[in-house]
Amino acid sequence: MSNFDFYSSNVILTFKKWVLAFQFVLVALAAIAQNDLTISVEVKIPLLLEDEHIYMASDFNDWNPGDSKYKLNKVAPQQYEIKIKNPPSRFEYKFTQGTWATSEGTPAGESLSNRVFKRSENPSNLVETVILGWEEQIVYTVIVSSIPENTPKDASIYITGNFNNWVPNDENYRLRKSIDGSYRTIVYSDKPFLDFKFTRGSWATVEARESGKARPNRRLDRSKTTQIDNLEFSITGWEDLQGTFSLFSIYDLLLLFSVFQGILLLIAIPSIQSNNKPANNWLLLSIALSSVSLLFYLLSNFSGAVQAFPKIIFLADFIIFLYSPLYFFYLRKLLFNDTSLPSRWYFHFLPFVIQVFAYLPFLLNSNKEMLNTIMNQDTMLVYVFLTTGILGLIWNSYYWNLFRTMIKNYRTQFETNFSYEQNLNYLNTVLYIHLVCLMLWGAFFVVFGYSRWQNWDTVNLQENFIDTIWLSFSVVSFFLGYFAIHQTETFKADPQSVSIFDDILESRVAEKITLEENEDKSKHDTGNEELIKDLEKIMEEKKPFHNPKLTLSELAKQIGSQPHILSKAINEHYGKNFFDLINGYRIEEFKKLIQNPSFHNFTLLALAYEVGFNSKTAFNRSFKKATDQTPKEYFNQIKKK
Template identity: 50%
Template sequence: MVIIKFFERLLKKSGKALFGFLIGISMTSFSQTKIEVEVLPPLLNPDKPIFIALDYNNWNPGDSKYMLKKESEKVYSIVLENSPASFEYKFTQGTWMYVEGTPDGQSLPNHSFDRTVQKGNFQKTSILGWERQVLYDIIIEQIPENTPQDSKIFIAGNFNNWDAGNPDFELRKNINGQYVFKLYTDLQKIEYKFTRGSWETVEARESGKARPNRTIFRDSSIDNKAVTCQIEGWEDLLGTLHVYSIFDFLLLFSVFQGILLLITVPFTQKSNTEANRWLLGSVAIASLSILLYLTSNFQVFVNRFPRMVVLADFVYFLYGPLFYFYLIKLLFHNKKLPGRWYLFFIPFLLQFFAYLPFIIQNDKTFLLDLMDQKPLLQEIFGGAGILGLFWNIFFWILYRKLISAYKKQFENTLSYEQNLNYLNVVLVLQFLVLCFWAFSMVLTLTGKVTKLENVILVENSTDLIWLMFSFTTFIVGFFAIHHNEIEQVPGHAAGVAFEDMLESRISNTPQFNIQTQQEDLSEEVETLEKYIECEKPYKNPKISLSELASEIGISSHVLSKIINEHYSQNFFDFINGYRVEEFKKMVKDPKNQNFTFLGLAFEVGFNSKTAFNRAFKKITNLTPREYLDSFKN
C-alpha cells in the first residue's frame, strides 16, 4: 500500500511529462513500422508475390509473415509489427534467386531503417532492378512410366540447401507434357537432383541404384541456358532389395562366399590355424566392404544408414596388412610376426580419426554435406583414396617379394613343385585393381580440373575395381578350402619389419658359386653319389633335403653346401637332374615301350606332367617329344 501511494503522488507531480517519457522509450525500442515500395522493373516471376527479408528474421527470403500487400499496379506495402528501432532489409520474390538489385543487374546494398533518423514509423523506397543471374530453363522431357499420376516433381540442389520438397522449386507441367522450371543462380557449379517431395522419393537410375548429382558448370558467355533431362527411375518405386545387374549378383555372390568361408574354414581346416586366422580377417574385411559398397548404391539404404558410404573406405588400409600376414603364415615356418608389425595399422588409425568428425555428425547434416560435396569432405575422402592407392601398391610389391623368396627357399629344400598358380592369379587381379584404381583417380582429378562430365566413366571404373577385388576373395577362398597342401619352408620373421624380412634374413639360402674356404668334402660327395646310384632316392616324389641328409648320415647344412658349391645347383634341380637321366635310360629300354611318357615320369619321381615337362626342357633344352624323335632318328 505504501508503494502504491508513492507512485500515485509521483504521477500527480510529474503528470504528463512522465507518461510521455515512457511512451517515448516504448516507441524507440519496438513499434509498428510501415514500408512502402514502388516496383519499377517488371517482376521476374509474375506469379510470385514480393517478400521482405530482414536481419531480425534471419534473412528468410520467403517467410509468409513478411509478404507485401499490393496497393496499386506498382506499389506494395507491409506493416511490420513490433519492429526494432533500426534494422536492415531487402526485397525478394520468395527466394534468393529473385532478389532486388541495381538497374544494370548488379548486387545492391541492404536497405536500412533507423527510427531516430527517420523521425517516424514510415519509409518509402523503390525496387530499381533485379540482380542479374543466369537463367537456366530446366526441362524434364521424360519421366518413368510408373510415376504416380498425381505426383509433384521438385528440384533440390546446392542453390536451395538441398530442400527436397520446397514448393518454390516445384516444376510445372506445360502443354507438351514436359516439366519445366526457371532457375536463377550465379553459382559457378550447380548440383541438383529431382524428387517427388522427399529424399525417399528421389530419382534413381533405371536399375534402381542411386544416381550421382546432376551438374551444370556456369559459362560466363551465356545469359540463359536450356537444360533438358530425363528421369530414368524412382528409388521408392523399384523396391529396396532388388538386384538388377550381373554386376550386383557377382558382388553378392562374393559376399555370400566370404560368409561361407568364415563359417567353414575354422571347422574344416586344422593344418595351419595361424594362417587361417589372418585369412579370415582379410576375408571378413573384404566381404563387409563389398557389401557396404553394394548397398550404398541404393539411396534407400543411404537415407537410413548414411555412414555406410564411408565405412567401406576402411578397407584401403586394412586389407593389405591382413593379407600380407596371411601369406607369411601360409608359406613360412614363422612363429612370430615381423618386428613392429603393429606399425602396419597406423595408417588405418589415422584414417579413422580423420573420418571421425563426419561419422559422429547427425544424419541430416552428413547427408547434406555429402550431396553438397563440401570441400573438406572431398579433400579428406579423396586424400584417403590416393594414399590408400600408394599403400596397396607398396603391399603388392611385398606380396611379390614374399612369393619369390618362398620359391627360392623351396627349391633349396624340396624336390617337387608347389602349386602357387592361385596366388599368381590373385597377384594379377590385384595388379589390375591397382591399375583401374589409379585410372579412376586420374579421371576424377581430370574432371575437377577440366570440368569434363566423366561421372559415368568414373562410376564404371569404380564398379570394375570392386568386381575384380571380389574375385580375389573368391579365388583365395576356393583354394583355402580345396587346396590347402602348401608346404611351408623355414623363414625368420622375428624382429624384422617391412621388406627387410624379404632380403637375406628370410632364410639361410646359400649363394651359388661363392668361393669360400671350406673343409674337404670329397668323402661326403663320394658317399652322396654312391647312395644316389644305388638307392635312387630321387624316385621318392616327396624327397627333401633333410630326409636325404638323414639317409646318408650327414647334416642338412653340409648336404646343402655340397649341392650348392660342388654341383652349383639347388636341391630342386639336383634331384630333377637325376630323374631326367633315369627317364632317358628307361625310355630307351625296350621293356618300357608300353609305358607312356607320363607313366615313366611318375616312375622316376616326378609328381605332375607340368613339373616333368618343365624340368626336362630346362635340363636338356628339348621337350620330351623332341628328345624321343631325336633318339629315334
C-alpha cells in the same frame, strides 16, 4: 445497510473493474496496432521466376531469402504488400524472389544496398517503395534430353541444389516439357560451383545411376563452363525405380553372395582345418574384415540406408589401411618359420588409427548434419576422401610388393629343399587379383583428375571403377577360404626381412648365411667334385628322383653329406637349384621311357607320374622350362623321326 444493498454495491464495483480492464486492453491493442507496419511495393520490371512470389529478407529473420512468413501478398497487378506486426524501431531489409540469386538490384543489374527502416524518420505505419531492377546473376539454361523409360508419364521433374537450399520440389525449378521432348528450366546462381540433382518431387524419387543405385551430386564449375545457355544432361535412372529387380541388381546379389560365403568360411575353417592354425587365425580376421566391409559398401549404395544412417559411407573405407597388414601377417605365418611378431608390429596398423581420427569429426556429427555435409559435398569431406584414397593406393601398392617378394622368397627356398611343387598357386592368383584392384584404383584417380581438369561428367565411369574394384576384391575370400580348408601343413621357410617395420629377422638370416659360408670355406673344389660324382652315381644307380616327395635332406643323407653343402655344390656345379636338378633327371628319364616299347601303352601323364612328377602342372611347367617344348610337341616330334 441491508444485505441487498451490500451485494449491489459489490456487483457495481466488480463491473467497474471489468470495464476499466477492457478499456486498458483496447488501449494496448490500439497501441500495438499503431506499431504495425505496412510495406507496399510496386514492381516496375518483369519478375525473373514464373511463380510471381516476392519475399522480404531482413536482419530480424536472419536474412532468409525465401521465408514463407515474410512473403508479400499480391494485391493488384505489379502491386505487393506485407504487414509486419510490431517491427523493430530500426531494421534493414531487401526483396527477393525466394533466393539470393533472384535478389533485387539496380536498373542496370548491379547490386543494391540494403534498405533501411527507421521509426524515428518514418513515424507513419506505411512505407511505399518500388523495385526497379534485379541483381544480374549467372543464368544457366538446363536441358534434360533423355529420361529413363520407366519414368511415370505424368511425373514432374525438378532440379534441386545449393542454389535453392536443396528443396526437392521447388516449383520455381520445375522443368517444362518442350515440343522436342526435352525438359528445360532456368537456374539463377552466383556460386562458383553449382551442385545439383534431378528429382520427381521428393528425395525418395531422386535420380540415380542406371542400376537404380545412389549417384553423387552433379557439379558445374562456373570458371570452366562455357555454354551455360545450353547445358544438356541425361537422367539414367531413379532410386525408387530400379529396373529388373525390385530390390537387388545382379551386382548386389554377387556382393551379397560373397558376404554370406565369408560368414560360412568363418565357421568352416576353424571347424574343418587343423593345419596352419596360426596362419588361419590371421586369415579369419582378413575374411571377417572383407565380409563386413563388403556389406557396408553394399548398404551405402541404397539411399534408404544412407538416409537412416549416413555415417555408413565411412565404415567400408576402414578396410583401406587394415586389410593389407592382416594379409601380410597371414602370409608370414603361412610361409615362414616365424613364431613371434616383430617388435614394431603395431606400425603396420598406424595408418588405420590415423584414418579413424581423421574420420572422427564426421562420425561425431548428428545424422542431420552428416546428411547436409554429404548433400553439399563439403570441401573438407571431399579432401579427406581424396587424401585417404591416394594414400591408400600408395599403402596397398607397397604391401602388394611385399606379398610378391615374400612369395618369391618362399618359392626360392622351397625349390632349394624340395623336388616337387607345393600347391600354393592360389597365392599367385590372389596376388593377380590384388594387382587388378590396384590398377583399377589408379585408373579411377586418372579419370577423376582428368574430369576435374576438363570439367567432364565422368561420374558413371568413376562409379564403375569403384564397383569393379569391390567385385574383384570379393573374389579373394573365395580363393583364400577354399584353399585354406583343403591346404595341408605347409613347409615353413626361414624368415626374411621384407618390411620396413621388420627388425628381428635380419640377424637370423645373416647368422645362418655366415655359418654356411664358414663351413663351406673348408671345402675345396676337389671335395665338391667328389660330392658331385657321388651325386651322379646315386642318381644313375638308385634313381631317387622317382620318389615324388624327394627332399634335399633325404638325398644328402643318402650321399652322406649336409643339406646346405649339397645345395651349394649343386648351385656351383650345375648352376641350378635342387628343384630344377631333380626335375631335369625326371625329364631325361621321361625321354627314355617314351621311346621304350614297353611303355608305349602309357599316356604322357602316366609316364610323368612314373618318373616322379606329382602333378600335371608341375610336369608341363618343368618340361617347357627345360626343353622349350610342351610334352605333346616333343612327342609329335619324335614320332615323325
